[in-house]
Amino acid sequence: MIKVITYGTFDMFHIGHLKLLQRLKGLGDELIVAVSTDEFNLQKGKKVMIPYAQRAEIVANIKCVDMVIPENSWEQKVEDIKKYDIDIFAIGDDWSGKFDFLKEYCEVVYLPRTKDISTTKLKKSLTNFLSIPKEDIINALEVLDTLRKDFI
Numbered sequence: 001m002i003k004v005i006t007y008g009t010f011d012m013f014h015i016g017h018l019k020l021l022q023r024l025k026g027l028g029d030e031l032i033v034a035v036s037t038d039e040f041n042l043q044k045g046k047k048v049m050i051p052y053a054q055r056a057e058i059v060a061n062i063k064c065v066d067m068v069i070p071e072n073s074w075e076q077k078v079e080d081i082k083k084y085d086i087d088i089f090a091i092g093d094d095w096s097g098k099f100d101f102l103k104e105y106c107e108v109v110y111l112p113r114t115k116d117i118s119t120t121k122l123k124k125s126l127t128n129f130l131s132i133p134k135e136d137i138i139n140a141l142e143v144l145d146t147l148r149k150d151f152i
Helices: 015-025 038-043 052-060 076-083 100-104 119-130 134-150
Strands: 003-008 030-036 067-071 088-092 107-111
Touching (some): 015 030, 015 107, 100 107
Parallel strands (some): 003 030, 030 067, 088 107
8 A cells, every 4th residue: 555645725725726636646555644733834834724624634534645744843744754654756847846855755756836826826816805995896886786786
């Protein structure tokens, strides 16, 4: 049995996350996903929108995921690889080269990210949208409603 492990925050779960998890599962028989805790994300300087318990539950309910564990620190990877008898550590290629030190313990694979989607882009779009004054949004919706009526 080939065991694969990956790590991530999985905030604002999107199609890129799903496709990555599906590809990771395709590398082996069992997929373990370590979801970064809220405390660890704070240490990394990351602000999450969805609390750890909810992110972990979402990931645990993806059919290609066999187990979810908490990621509490950078240093736990070697311990996890040994504890769970991992054959492959795999992660998105935006981390390319950063985890090569794990090759001493298992195979390390960097998979391509899904193009044109990322949590960072989603958060930026949401921030931009929320910065639009309420009156401008109402006016835009009124214009759209007028256009809709012209098509009826």
